[in-house]
Every structure is written in structure tokens, then in C-alpha cells.
């Protein structure tokens with residue numbers, strides 16, 4: 001079916017059609033926007049500015065619908081709206097309130113889009129709703145639809161910054177105060193810059209800087225890219241470098257930099273897929289004469305780990321597909337262990353526009369049980385005197401300090417050495433948590 005076949009007078013521009021395809025896949029097929037976007041861009045043969053426009057439209061409309069839906073609802077005369085029409089309206093509202101698209105262009109392209117995708121029926125409604133929306137700016141709409149800031153700060157921010165209320169409460173608890181909460185939620189709504197890692201011994205940061213980047217301030221291996229396609233950089237294409245948030249680099253380095261006494265040659269990454277941290281660990285292991293066992297439960301993700309290792313010397317790494325809760329190795333085998341646990345991902349919301357709407361508080365119960373079992377298995381896997389790093393890309397207390405404290409309470413052979421919590425609005429990284437534990441040496 002072409003874009004004109006349902007009676008559209010003008011052809012629909014391809015970036016908007018592509019953005020609607022992404023919203024539909026996320027709503028109907030539970031797709032991940034960041035995975036479906038490249039396929040949709042290819043299907044519509046979009047590149048450069050058109051691809052960037054489609055990406056911004058889709059990501060923004062998905063991320064911000066916690067604000068846009070009440071705005072749309074305030075403009076309706078009848079409460080019911082077809083989901084397909086709501087998707088078109090979300091795209092239109094994003095253009096009107098958060099992009100520099102002129103009102104007439106945002107409205108007329110949305111009317112064209114609904115005609116092409118749904119039919120002539122809702123064209124008048126889309127036109128009328130978007131005209132009403134265009135009469136006020138973003139601040140005025142926030143004031144109209146969000147709870148009053150002075151009466152209910154978190155309720156206000158949940159709407160104004162488009163986060164589920166329970167997520168706002170969990171992030172506020174992790175921050176320890178409402179101070180910085182608005183900045184954190186706003187940072188979740190901004191696409192992160194692409195950061196690269198130069199895998200030690202395989203690539204040098206100067207090589208990545210030459211490709212147009214700036215060194216990160218805390219990881220000695222990181223370079224923030226000014227723009228462009230990272231896959232076009234030879235070091236990335238060859239697996240000598242990779243795309244990796246600085247926070248993830250710091251977590252891997254927390255494992256390799258922890259002081260230990262005695263043997264230091266057997267390292268374990270218990271939850272390695274898809275292999276970003278494992279590749280950094282393995283390249284450091286190669287330099288230090290150690291061997292990394294990179295374990296991952298899902299075989300297809302273990303295959304991704306093996307692919308991430310394609311430039312790492314084979315002597316430095318073994319990839320294993322197995323359940324980290326019931327490991328196949330002898331207890332006390334390893335000198336250093338990383339547990340980068342499966343988690344809610346609420347510290348990486350800026351990367352996944354839809355994930356805040358998919359997670360539920362009930363998910364946490366299941367995750368916490370698994371996280372505790374994995375951390376316990378990690379401690380069993382390390383030798384006395386060895387180090388375990390427990391990490392999550394979530395700052396939610398139940399998944400971070402809650403897990404560490406519960407596991408330590410059940411053991412008298414392990415102590416916490418230190419911990420850190422990174423934040424997008426303070427550190428420019430994902431909200432990664434890491435705690436370093438030491439298994440007591442035998443006396």
C-alpha cells in the first residue's frame with residue numbers, strides 16, 4: 001500500500017512515515033525502538049538529516065508521551081481515541097512543543113500522515129487537536145496539565161519530565177533528596193553522546209581522537225565522538241575499539257584496578273553478554289598475563305561476546321554459555337570477578353525511549369532475587385583475598401545497596417571495600433552503580 005492509497009492528497013514525507021512505523025512497532029510488537037529504528041531507516045532509505053529527523057521524532061514522541069498524552073486529552077471533545085491516531089498526534093505534538101518545526105508544517109504533515117496511515121476519517125480531528133495544541137507553548141501546557149509544582153513536586157515532575165510516578169519516586173530515593181531530581185529526569189530525556197572505548201593494547205585513544213572525538217575525563221580509554229557513524233571508524237569496525245559509555249568503562253576498571261595480594265591471573269565476568277565490559281577486561285587481561293572467563297547464560301548473547309572479542313588475543317579469553325547461579329567451575333577459582341547483573345535498566349533511560357513505560361515495580365522483585373543469587377555465586381567463585389565487583393545500570397536502591405547488604409548479611413567471609421553511584425546529570429554517564437567486595441583472606 002502506498003502512502004497515497006487511502007486518499008492522501010500529498011505524499012507523506014518519509015521521515016514522518018518512518019517515525020510512525022517505529023511507534024507502531026513499539027506499541028503493537030513490543031519492539032525496542034533502538035533496534036527497530038535502523039531497520040525502518042533502511043526500509044525507507046533514509047540517511048543523514050532525514051534519518052536524524054525520523055530518529056528524533058520517534059524517540060521524542062515515545063519518551064515524552066507521559067506529557068503529550070494529557071495535552072492531547074485536554075484538546076479532545078470525546079474521550080476515546082484510536083491508538084493509531086494517538087501515535088500520529090504524539091508525533092505532531094512533539095514537533096509543535098519540542099522541535100523547531102513551524103506550526104503549519106507540523107499540522108499539515110500530521111494530517112497527511114493520518115490520511116495515509118488510517119484514512120480520511122480522523123483527518124479533521126488531527127487538524128483540530130494540533131491547532132489547539134499550537135496555541136500554547138510547552139511551559140503553558142505543562143502548567144495546564146501537570147500537578148502544581150509547589151504542592152506536589154514529584155507529581156509535577158512525573159508529568160513535566162514524562163516519567164512514571166513510581167520511577168520518579170525510586171530515582172528520588174536513590175538520589176537521597178529531591179535536590180537534582182529535575183536535572184536527572186531532564187537528562188533522561190536527552191539523547192546521550194556516543195562514547196568510544198579504545199581497548200588497551202589494541203587501539204590508542206589518539207587514534208579515536210583523530211577520528212573526531214574528545215577524551216573522557218575519568219576513563220583513560222574513553223573518547224566522546226563529535227558526530228558521525230562510529231561503525232565507519234576502522235578501529236571500531238575491527239573490534240579494536242567499541243561504543244561504550246564512560247560509566248561502563250569505569251565499572252570494568254573498578255574490577256581490574258582493585259588492589260589484591262597474591263595470584264592475579266584468573267578473572268571472571270559472570271554476566272558478560274553482549275560483551276562490552278568483557279572486551280575491555282580481556283584486553284587488559286592480555287596485557288597483564290591474566291585469562292578472562294566471560295560467562296553468559298543466553299547462548300545467542302554468548303555468541304555476541306565472542307564477536308566482541310574478535311581482536312583480543314585468544315590466549316586471554318574463554319567465552320562460556322552457562323547459568324551464573326549454578327556455575328560449572330570449582331568454587332574459589334578466580335582472583336577477580338565482575339557481576340554486571342541483569343537489572344531494571346532505570347539508569348540508562350536516555351538510551352531506550354520506551355523502557356520507562358515497560359518496567360513495573362513488580363519486575364524489581366524478580367530481578368532482586370536473581371541479583372542476590374548471582375552475587376552470592378560470584379563470591380563463591382572468588383578465592384579468599386580476591387575481589388568481586390557487583391554492578392548495575394540502575395540506581396534503584398533495592399537493586400544496588402539492597403542486594404549488596406542482603407548478601408553480606410548472609411556471609412561472614414566477605415566485606416565491602418567501597419562503592420560508587422554515577423549519574424547522567426552529574427557525571428554525563430549512565431547511572432551505573434558498583435560496589436567492590438573482598439572475600440577475607442584465610443588466616
Ligand SMILES: C[S@@+](CC[C@H](N)C(=O)[O-])C[C@H]1O[C@@H](n2cnc3c(N)ncnc32)[C@H](O)[C@@H]1O
Nearest residue numbers: 271272273274275276277297323324340341342
Ligand atoms: C547487564 S547485562 C550485562 C552487560 C555486559 N556486562 C556488557 O557490558 O556488555 C546482564 C546479562 O546477564 C545475563 N544473565 C541473566 N541471567 C543470567 C544468569 N543466571 N547467568 C549468567 N548470565 C545471566 C543476561 O542475559 C545479560 O546478557
